[in-house]
Amino acid sequence: MGVTIRDVAKAAGVSITTVSRVLNQYTDVNPKTRQKVLKVIEQMGYQPNSVARSLVKNRTQTVGLVVSDLSKYRSGHHFMFDVLCGINDRAQELGYDLVLFSTTPTAQKKTTYMDFVKQRRVDGVVMMGIRLDDPYTHEVVEASIPSVLIDVPLTSKTCSYVMTDNVKGAKMAVEHLINLGHRQIGFVNGHDQAAVSKERLTGYIQALEGAGLSYHPDYVYYGNFEQEDGAQGVRCLKQRHPEISAVFFASDLMAIGGIKYIQSSGGQVPRDLSIVGFDDISLASLMQPALTTIRQMRYEMGRAAVETLLRMLENGETGRGMILPPELVLRETTEPFAK
Amino acid sequence: MGVTIRDVAKAAGVSITTVSRVLNQYTDVNPKTRQKVLKVIEQMGYQPNSVARSLVKNRTQTVGLVVSDLSKYRSGHHFMFDVLCGINDRAQELGYDLVLFSTTPTAQKKTTYMDFVKQRRVDGVVMMGIRLDDPYTHEVVEASIPSVLIDVPLTSKTCSYVMTDNVKGAKMAVEHLINLGHRQIGFVNGHDQAAVSKERLTGYIQALEGAGLSYHPDYVYYGNFEQEDGAQGVRCLKQRHPEISAVFFASDLMAIGGIKYIQSSGGQVPRDLSIVGFDDISLASLMQPALTTIRQMRYEMGRAAVETLLRMLENGETGRGMILPPELVLRETTEPFAK
DNA sequence: TAAAAATTCGAAAACGTTTTCAATTTGACG
């Protein structure tokens, strides 16, 4: 059916080897014959079979993106989509195809990461949305093919990571609240199987201590990054500690949940509670009131991920961490503390 | 490096052929030897090389998802992401890998669809976000490998489509406004290189005429599905036709733009303008006021797409259209007309 | 018990490339 290198060779009156040489821009082919071959290729509409090529080169020019819980029902995509765009764009620019895999903790028990990689024959993988207690998290650092983790600070010879400077981001958020005069500041964090949660807690504490305020473990609530967790978070916090005048949320979605909760119980934001989120998802600027938050450079994270992946892959560089700066974006959900 | 079928064969003391047979669950192999081979496979951690398999079978077990303008800067993803999840989930369930390609009109001029397909060796493709005047739109229906288009009603022997019943959806939206007593109803449509725009216009007109109202071409504004277009749309419409009391938008994002515009110019929704959107993106329910809109079953569209794709691919079925029902979801941006 | 049929297996070709190695041609130079 399709036209093969053999057909081209015959039509051009040269050997297969020669055709292969012009395809791969080798220099040792006579300009005359190169032109002839090129013309035949053009005429016959020949496109090399990438599968055959992959087989002999043992390289697929493909990077796998494995995402945990990529699902309609999870809202992680508010964060993930831009990262995906970045990954996709950069991979395409560098001549790699991107193949998508979603996985779950249970699926990870059935098929080990090694088996996954051996089966799929991707040249490298970037992993996103994975939890610290997921099996793949630890299998990936020991794997033979290069990988980069998004938001999990683990490195090895073949494993890099990229993430935002979360302690700095959290610190900026809390310092902003402190500068506004707030002293009793709650924190609705994510679950503790996310590295970012630990870092953001650190930043929260550093900001507090930097301002001479004491850290009350009781002021932090652990949610699951979902909207309802945010609502639940402020409910608990405000109930147990009515003195709290501001809350920092580890995700915009939880912040939105918090705002909705306040509003639905008759309060107003920021009058009754100042709020800072994290991520700067597109919702944040569209809301009413618009959400003050810490922006993550998600698209750039994606690009950086494949960038470092291919550095390991093609230049044999060893794994390393990459930290991107956060940015405080001021909107309408914070105001000075009024005693 | 890796262990091959040859290694297992040797270790199990059988021929390559036999190993292949147990791998592909052929029946003509002695249960005894099957067990033996299976054990060796297990012990050696053998995983078949899918590339080699693809080469000989001329099938990659891979479907391509080509998306036009998948980009950080385009907001189509509010619609696309759920569809993508559906595609991904169903493909995975059916044993296919999903590989992602983003394209642009200019890229489509450089590489024809045929070349794209020959190069990538995907077994089928689903296409999304593409415009009627994109080159691929017409190349795809004539291609030899099966494809399904999202939101472009074109069929051929190898080409199917799936889309929402847009005329019905638009009709439902406008009828809802009519039932509330509105008589002067504007329409902010999408650009005319989207099939959905044409259909939604039809629905708009049908609803009007069904209620004995006359259709003013001047009441419809053509935007580009982006937020700013929505703002621009109501500005034009209200300026030229202050009598308009309600507007139907061809996307939620444009509706949001419209609402923002009204609010920023001192008005209120729905007091000053009743608004219905289209899509039911996650923003819609989170906004203030929450957006009344027409829901599309996006996730199901994705699933349906690979479903029909694989039916063409594996059962040789011929292309067909698939229409999913819309749903009116009532929220807070519409109210009865008060003269 | 011999023939026929069914079961089980293996050798080798094929898939479409790249790559190695050696052969051939060309060109320069004395």
Next chain:
DNA sequence: CGTCAAATTGAAAACGTTTTCGAATTTTTA
């Protein structure tokens, strides 16, 4: 004109599977 190096080419092996065809073995049948 002969020689040597450089430039250009081709034959064949290799990549790791599946599949075809037929052979060997076992079972069934007459």
